[in-house]
Amino acid sequence: MDHRDLGLKHSIFQHIGEYSIEALFRVSKDYGKKYGVIGVEKGELIEREVSRLQLETDERPVIGDWVICQELQGDDVITELLPRETQLARTRSSGTQQAIAANISHIFITTSMNAEFNLNRLERYLVLAKASGVQPTVVLTKRDLVDDPSEYVNQIAQLDPSLLALPVSTQTGEGLDELLSLIQKTDTCVLIGSSGVGKSSLINFLLGEEVLETLDISDEGARGSHTTSNRFLFMLPTGGLIIDSPGLRQVGIGASTKNVEETFSDVEAxxxxxxxxxxxxxxxxxxxxxxxxxxxxxxxxxxxxYLKLMTESRYADNPEAFQRERHRQWRQVTKNRKEKEKVLGRYKEF
Ligand SMILES: Nc1nc2c(ncn2[C@@H]2O[C@H](COP(=O)(O)OP(=O)(O)OP(=O)(O)O)[C@@H](O)[C@H]2O)c(=O)[nH]1
Ligand SMILES: [Zn+2]
Structure with a gap:
């Protein structure tokens, strides 16, 4: 095996500089202070647990990052964070962006073909994909629960005719080979979507085993005192990699107005x-x-x-405006409460 099996794209090579390829690792587990990283030595996969040195950038390595690791005074440490090709980020309460996962090549937007199906939410995810510069595919889960998925496929085609929507079922196996065929050897994928749509079931299928349910127990045993990471980069047995991170499962993720305009190109036109x-x-x-x-x-x-996502993204474009708006809303809440108290106070007088 070599670093391509860990998802290394050619473009990362230019950043390695004078380091040997053995010093190049990918962040596969995130424990907060410590990281799990994977690399290749003499054609074999190696896994290390490392901490990070004070890095030149303020940016903290996240799952999927390429890093340089070196041994310093007997400890393995991250000494450099290589530039990211893509990143998924969310907006902090302060309005600034926080990376959740890096160097992703494919986003699978998962939605099930039942009451959970929601075009507004899909549009939100599409804006997120635009913001990350990552190719999205819609995975329509639980195919076995509907007679005809075309009603759902057609609605997605109306959002964006170039978007692939793939009906799958982990119960009957339908669509799963097509899903696998979309993942190339150097691809790093993520699944995003609401709770319960079947992401864990799909990841377990891709991994060929029930990793997600059993992981906590075995990982804790192996790690001893470390807090168990719930952010993982997995290598698929069929080639390619997949990231599972709870941060990616949430919807409140930042994007600029430009990303919204691109996603709603019909409205813009x-x-x-x-x-x-x-x-x-x-x-x-x-x-x-x-x-x-x-x-x-x-x-x-x-x-x-469109209007709603435009309003939200204006704040992502301008964190100060975001803060002002939050402040305004907060003042409104306090004012409402004071007024309510006044009214209640008056009632007490009676
Ligand atoms: N009928 C049917 N049920 C499915 C399918 N895939 C998953 N389910 C069921 O849907 C439920 C939720 O599946 P999960 O894989 O845990 O969903 P998830 O998206 O990972 O949910 P979170 O872990 O909460 O984010 C489980 O009861 C699964 O058995 C499917 O293809 N068909
Ligand atoms: Zn007009």
Whole structure:
């Protein structure tokens, strides 16, 4: 085996500099202070537990990162964090971005074909994929529960005709070979989606064993006193890698207005035809978006989803504005509470 089996893309090589390839490792477990890393020595996979030195960047290594590890005074340490090709990030409460996983080549957006199916949520995930610069595929899970998945596939085609939507079932095995065939040897994939859509079941299938359920117990035994990591990079037996991280399972992830515009290119294209350049698409005369809503060519659902994600992403573009808005909302809450107390106080007087 070699580093390509760990997902090494050619582009990372230029950053290795004077180090030997044996010093190159990939972060596979994140314990907070310590990390699990994997590398290759004499054609064999090696796993190490390392801590990090004060790095030149403020950035903390995350799962999927490529790092340089060296032995210093008997300890294995991360001495350098290599530049990321892609990263998935979320917006902190302060409005700044925090990386969750790095060097990902494929995002599988998972959604099940039942009440959980939600186009707004899908659009949110598509914006996230845009923000990360990563190719998304929609995986429609629980294929065995529906007679005909085409109703779901068609709805996704309406969001973006170039987007692949793949119905699968871990119960019957349908679609799973196609899913596997999408993962190349040097690919690093993540599955994102709501709780219960079947992500763990899919990861277990890809790994060929029930790793996710049994992991906590065996890992704790092997690690002794360390807190068990719940962020993992797994190597698939069929080639390629997959990241499982609870941070990736949440939806509140940051993206810029540009990412939203790209995801909603149909709505943006309409806006080009508005009479006024600074059209707010609300009441203006000659608004192409209002016209499309009126003639039914743009659905009110998609329009609302677009406006909502645009508003959110404006804050990601501008953390200070994000802070101001939070402050304003907080003042409003406090004011409401004071007013309520006033009213209640008055009642007490009676
Ligand atoms: N009918 C059917 N049920 C499935 C399928 N895949 C998973 N399930 C069931 O759906 C439930 C949730 O599956 P998980 O794999 O734990 O879902 P998850 O997305 O990992 O959920 P979290 O761990 O909470 O994020 C379990 O009861 C599974 O047995 C499927 O293809 N068909
Ligand atoms: Zn308009």
């Amino acid at each position: 309409l806006a080009d035809d508005c009479r006024y350049r600074n059209c707010t698409h609300e009441k203006e005369e000659g608004c192409a978006i209002q016209a499309a809503l009126a003639d039914g060519s743009l659905s009110p659902r998609r329009y609302k989803s």
